[in-house]
Amino acid sequence: MTQSVNIIWFKRDLRLADHKPLQLAIAEGLPTVLLYCFEPSLLNHGDSSERHWRFIYQSLQQMQKVLRTYNLSIQIAYSEVIDALQTIQNHCNIKTIFSHQEIGNQISFKRDKAVKLFCNNNNIQWIESTTNGITRGLKGRKDFSKHWHAVMNEPLFEIDLNKLQIFNMGSILSNVSENEIFYNSITSKHSYIQPGGEQYAHEYMKSFLSQRVANYSKHISKPMESRKSCSRLSPYLAWGNLSIKQIYQTSLKSFVQNKDKFNINFFINRLHWHCHFIQKFESDCSIEYKNLNNGFDEIRNSKNEAYITAWEKGETGYPLVDACMKCVIETGYLNFRMRSMLVTFLTHQLWQPWQAGAHHLAKQFLDYEPGIHYPQFQMQAGTMGVNTIRTYNPIKQSKDHDPQGVFIKKWIPALQHIPENIIHEPWVMSEMEQKMYKCIIGSDYAAPIIDSKTAAAFARVHLWETKKSKNVLKNNAKILAIHTNRKNKEDDNTLQINFS
Numbered sequence: 001m002t003q004s005v006n007i008i009w010f011k012r013d014l015r016l017a018d019h020k021p022l023q024l025a026i027a028e029g030l031p032t033v034l035l036y037c038f039e040p041s042l043l044n045h046g047d048s049s050e051r052h053w054r055f056i057y058q059s060l061q062q063m064q065k066v067l068r069t070y071n072l073s074i075q076i077a078y079s080e081v082i083d084a085l086q087t088i089q090n091h092c093n094i095k096t097i098f099s100h101q102e103i104g105n106q107i108s109f110k111r112d113k114a115v116k117l118f119c120n121n122n123n124i125q126w127i128e129s130t131t132n133g134i135t136r137g138l139k140g141r142k143d144f145s146k147h148w149h150a151v152m153n154e155p156l157f158e159i160d161l162n163k164l165q166i167f168n169m170g171s172i173l174s175n176v177s178e179n180e181i182f183y184n185s186i187t188s189k190h191s192y193i194q195p196g197g198e199q200y201a202h203e204y205m206k207s208f209l210s211q212r213v214a215n216y217s218k219h220i221s222k223p224m225e226s227r228k229s230c231s232r233l234s235p236y237l238a239w240g241n242l243s244i245k246q247i248y249q250t251s252l253k254s255f256v257q258n259k260d261k262f263n264i265n266f267f268i269n270r271l272h273w274h275c276h277f278i279q280k281f282e283s284d285c286s287i288e289y290k291n292l293n294n295g296f297d298e299i300r301n302s303k304n305e306a307y308i309t310a311w312e313k314g315e316t317g318y319p320l321v322d323a324c325m326k327c328v329i330e331t332g333y334l335n336f337r338m339r340s341m342l343v344t345f346l347t348h349q350l351w352q353p354w355q356a357g358a359h360h361l362a363k364q365f366l367d368y369e370p371g372i373h374y375p376q377f378q379m380q381a382g383t384m385g386v387n388t389i390r391t392y393n394p395i396k397q398s399k400d401h402d403p404q405g406v407f408i409k410k411w412i413p414a415l416q417h418i419p420e421n422i423i424h425e426p427w428v429m430s431e432m433e434q435k436m437y438k439c440i441i442g443s444d445y446a447a448p449i450i451d452s453k454t455a456a457a458f459a460r461v462h463l464w465e466t467k468k469s470k471n472v473l474k475n476n477a478k479i480l481a482i483h484t485n486r487k488n489k490e491d492d493n494t495l496q497i498n499f500s
């Protein structure tokens with residue numbers, strides 16, 4: 001008789017704690033296949049990069065290490081999920097697939113629909129557990145915060161791995177190590193990028209809540225200092241090494257014990273934002289490609305490839321913009337304000353459509369989370385209609401948040417001899433100064449590709465005019481109804497805070 005098995009399909013939930021699908025599968029008691037698939041269709045998409053897959057592989061390796069002590073293991077396949085499921089079904093009788101709901105990009109959404117069809121055709125039950133307090137198909141925002149807090153206060157899902165019975169598929173599924181080029185790329189080391197895995201996630205959380213949180217709000221906008229004073233938990237959340245509930249509950253304990261209630265509260269608010277944005281995306285996933293408010297479709301339609309390339313490479317001639325881009329390319333991380341500045345430089349100063357830069361930054365961000373990335377991109381680009389329009393002046397940001405140019409000099413060595421009074425605007429140097437400070441503008445370092453002041457003034461006029469247009473105002477009512485709860489003060493605050 002064919003063996004009946006259950007499957008736990010891991011996606012952006014790479015942990016062994018607070019994991020409802022794992023708990024449910026253990027309770028069922030059937031032999032279970034633990035499955036992760038590196039899916040070629042996702043790997044080859046424009047938003048994907050090696051750093052994401054390396055982080056995932058490291059996370060899986062840490063899980064594997066713990067599982068081995070229980071004589072268990074995950075099958076790590078290089079395969080489309082449907083093909084892997086079909087292979088398993090050819091050898092066994094799949095009864096139930098357990099997974100978390102994924103709020104991913106359009107490709108993963110289509111893949112989920114194909115999996116649903118496969119399950120229906122093969123009489124397989126697919127039980128998807130909710131993720132981080134996000135509700136599928138939510139029609140409006142009423143009670144979102146209340147529901148979120150209720151979920152965050154629920155007990156963690158207890159996992160007893162002693163009771164898990166696994167079913168080993170042997171070499172039937174194509175193992176990731178068989179794809180040599182891919183395997184070599186994800187197993188190579190990269191010293192600047194945060195390592196993946198549950199243990200690292202806990203270390204970052206512990207060091208943040210016990211020490212680093214002290215300067216959290218003070219340094220949050222500073223490109224250099226924020227790297228230590230912010231939690232740096234975003235990649236662990238994006239790939240599910242920790243659940244929001246785990247972080248929320250640990251933070252609450254710190255809140256009770258710690259004197260620094262202001263900073264911990266500041267942090268907990270942002271955990272709420274994380275889910276607030278993903279819920280926004282869940283309610284309208286076309287945000288990945290289209291302006292949320294189509295009243296903005298008429299502007300910024302043509303691309304200037306030379307501008308886009310200069311922005312992507314960090315060669316715009318604006319030191320803080322270029323330093324941020326070079327830093328994120330190398331390290332995978334930037335704080336919120338600098339991410340916002342990069343986007344507004346592209347969309348306001350260079351007057352390019354936001355879509356021209358969304359994939360480039362998705363690839364650089366180790367914490368790439370579609371549900372935050374696309375709504376944030378549109379919010380900064382000003383295409384939501386309902387939010388205020390903000391343009392970050394790259395020179396002012398530089399003077400305010402990197403006054404001595406320490407961050408700039410770290411990422412643009414050509415500027416290292418320039419004194420702090422001119423580092424923010426090196427193009428003002430005379431020929432003699434350029435020689436003296438060993439930096440010839442246009443040769444050692446780029447001349448500015450646009451005049452930021454003129455460009456920002458142009459953008460402000462056009463964006464505000466469009467924002468007041470009939471078309472935008474007409475769509476705003478619909479957007480407000482779906483994405484906000486204007487009667488709920490708490491949700492209102494959440495939206496406003498994000499623009500500061």
Ligand SMILES: Cc1cc2nc3c(=O)[nH]c(=O)nc-3n(C[C@H](O)[C@H](O)[C@H](O)COP(=O)(O)OP(=O)(O)OC[C@H]3O[C@@H](n4cnc5c(N)ncnc54)[C@H](O)[C@@H]3O)c2cc1C
Binds near residue numbers: 230231235
């Ligand atoms: C254009 C743009 C794209 C972004 N893309 C992503 C992305 O792909 N993935 C991602 O996790 N964040 C994204 N952010 C939000 C934010 O910049 C990062 O979450 C934050 O910088 C991560 O650093 P941290 O973990 O040290 O944050 P902390 O300040 O320590 O915050 C803790 C957690 O709260 C959440 N959070 C903090 N700020 C925000 C915010 N403004 N919006 C939503 N959630 C927030 C994150 O989960 C973060 O890990 C984006 C912001 C912008 C402007």
